[in-house]
Amino acid sequence: MSASFPSDSVGLVTPQIATFESPLALACGKTLERFELIYETYGTLSAERNNAVLVCHALSGHHHAAGYHSADERKPGWWDAYIGPGKAIDTDRFFVVSLNNLGGCHGSTGPCSLNPETGRQWGPTFPVMTVADWVHSQARLADRLGIERFAAVVGGSLGGMQAMQWSIAYPERVANVAVIAATPRLSAQNIAFNEVARQAIRSDPDFHDGWYAEHEAIPKLGLKLARMIGHITYLSEHSMGSRFGRDLRSDQLNFGYDVEFQVESYLRHQGDTFSTRFDANTYLLMTKALDYFDPAGQHGGDLAAALAPVACPYLVVSFTTDWRFAPARSRELVNALLRAGKSVSYVNVDSPHGHDAFLLPNDHYEAVFGSFMRRIHVELSGEAA
């Protein structure tokens, strides 16, 4: 079986579920009395338990970051390009932990789970989560796995925000942080795009104020529109242009409103696929977590003050054509770390792929990320010796 997987793949992986019975207090004031987290691990935890790397996922991500769930799975996990034997996050060296965040729709407790108090699905009553809440829940998972301190916490986009939050909330529990294609806070434009996505979902007649499951409906149209608008912000003008240009599906204009341009067909397809595999309430919740993230907010807008607790080196990576979280947003974070006197490295990787670049193979990105991770491993080996 395993022979059918590429040699630099972690191969067949099986998700696990951890159940937590002690309550988790949330930023919104509510408390989750019990919750489950679904997660995967790749590689082996060392005897010293010091080689664990936590991978945090982005808006529509989940625990399945690398490898395959079955021999027939068409595509590997979402960050397979960077997790595996010999890859940037080398599973021959590191023990990688990847989970689905609370509020997700891939197996961790979320809007689709049953609320034990009501016996009904949580639906729209599931508490709105924050990045800080997620980090607290991830710390519980680390406790469960016997990981006192992560060798690194890494993530792209919303995942990068979680890595940032780890270094602020648990500075003693993280030895390195990599924040990729992220931002220390969303701009008005970012929030605006999220709001359009939310309105698309909430105004879908099949949304039923979030109780669509009880009406045996799915707000497909809303989810589709939300994904279409989101997807535009993940790509660059250049990558869309080079991929689709003004190409038509047929060889002539039809003077109608059906799909004519290839880019329309692509976006509709992306939207359709997404609308059947992602939960609307989770999407709403995840976009809110994005909007709310602002560590500087509690420090009068002073990001350097917010980062004062940080006690580990940062790697910050941006991509030249990313306009969702542009390089300037990463530099805001870098400059705040400089002002706070923290260890930080910054690389602006040349890529035509916009925000999505953090998921895609790229030699320079692979080289800098891999170099950063290898140095971590060399230092761990030094500690052990």
Add this chain to the structure above:
Amino acid sequence: MRADLELIYDWVPEHARILDLGCGDGTLLAALAKHKNVSGYGLEIDPEGITACLGKGVNVLEQNLDDGLGNFDDDACDLVIMTQALQALRRPDVMLDEMLRVAPECIIAFPNFAYWKHRLHLTLRGRMPVSRSLPHAWYDTPNIHLSTFRDFANLCRDKGVTIVDQAVGSADHEGHWSSRLWPNLFGETAIFRVRRGR
């Protein structure tokens, strides 16, 4: 380590907070961190240099020196080092001001255009010198502001910057008595240690 870097290494005090402009593969910062407990950052734009720095655990920032040092506060560090970059900057004089804003002291090394071999090359052949320290042709050189040992000393004087130390080096380590006597003529690389104000 390169000859000019070895000299600079000796000049750096222990526990200094350093900014290395054009830090290359991070050799100097890594050695200083290891043996002199120095902390700091390197600025570099070469992708291979950046990757090498990350591998050494050197803090490296991808930042073009021509964009200035605006992201560093006044007196953000104790010492700014810049080797083999001055001559490639759009405004070396502005950079000197910036360096002395960010730190009270800085060390600058650059190829001395008045080196006797360069003079000979220009005099005898009538062409722009091409040498070990200036390997490019005139049309594709990144070195757009070539200067001499004496030019830089004059710039410091005009700006009211104090020269604490000065030296010249050659690519093959050993200093020669002649370079101490006539640095502008016999120094291949000029190295200055300067301090803010008189």
